[in-house]
Amino acid sequence: MADEVILLDFYCSMFGMRVRIALAEKGIEYEYKEEENLLDNKSSLLLEMNPVHKKIPVLIHNGKPVCESLIIVQYIDEVWKDNNSPILLPSDPYKRAQARFWADFVDKKLYDAGRRIWKEKGEEQEATKKDLIETLKLLEGELGDEPYFGGDNFGFLDVALIAYYSWFHAYETCGNFSIEEHCPKLIAWAKRCMEKESVSKSLADPNKVYDFVLILKKKYGVE
């Protein structure tokens, strides 16, 4: 029986992008459903499939929903493992723990700083910029001299972090700074990832992400 795979998503969501990348890495065919009006009017399908959080992305596999981007990526990696596609999570238990730790760190620190940077001004924003740069520098340190966080191969942590790359332009514009100036190795890594079709086709256009941030600013009354 052929698998039915549906992805409930939102174009600009970095969490959704992670799932798009994982599906592309595994060569899985799926139906993409955009939540057109995510901010103001969630679809009945989304509310039915994720009643607890009412958030995208949701992967619906043969009618059963899987929620939370990193949980979905692990699910995809585990279910579609025998089709000669790349394995995203390391097989070594310690490396696996490290990949999970850093992916969680990205969501705790980078997401939070990114959320604040377009809302804040002046000294508050300067402090947030500092946090954001420090976080990216720590990640750069973790990368070291390897081509990917997964070592020679693009892996789980690469998937987790590269999605944020589409938001860098918005962070830089709102905060009036250059990430490349502080973290050149990380940007080199990001550009390397973008050479992969699974990434370039899955990431949102940074200009469209910035346009979305402008909509958010208006909605939350931020000048």
Next chain:
Amino acid sequence: MATSNLKLLGMWACPYVNRAQFALKIKSIEYEFIEENPYNRSDILVTSNPFYKKIPVLIHGDKPICESLIIVQYVDDNWATGPSTLPSDAYDRALARFWAAYISDKWYPSPKLLREAQVEDEKTPLTEKISAGLLLLEEAFVKCSKGKPYFGGDNIGYLDIVLGSSLAWLKVTEIVVGIKLLDQDKIPTLSGWADRFCSDEDVKDVLPETEKLLELHEKIQAFVRDGSK
């Protein structure tokens, strides 16, 4: 495996540390427990967890593993002894991870906040939030357990560990505020699970005693009160 090769930096009353202890106990893994003073972090803690400087930290040889959920999964991945803590089916695993994240991120902080709330106005919304969460978890238990005694089925599993680690402090919260949160009438299935979990031999060795936690809570509250004078 030599005990000195495996260390757990923790504190007896910390539920996140208890999660790691449950995982190790279930697999009959020996380790050295190093009691940390939360008000005076040791060098080893700061070096092994420089990003958060928090317990628990599992140190396997010279490799530190941080964050309780990641430690539990690492123990499961690394040691094949005993049943796996995570379900064997990929969908059931995703479900277990989902509810573990919900419990940890959305529900877990509330009982502590309720216990420490000074003002009556703060207590009602927190009580409602905790109760609403428990009702959701009652439904989750029915789905995950499929008629068996634990979230993990016949044996204690990942989700049992994640939620079970909150039970000792939950009892303290109930005593401190005088409200039954894990109410047998309102949440019968989950209440039954909680009793079963707390009666398990492996769990009894790890889960802190309510009286000792209550004493600790009162000491901390007195310390905070004295500090704010």
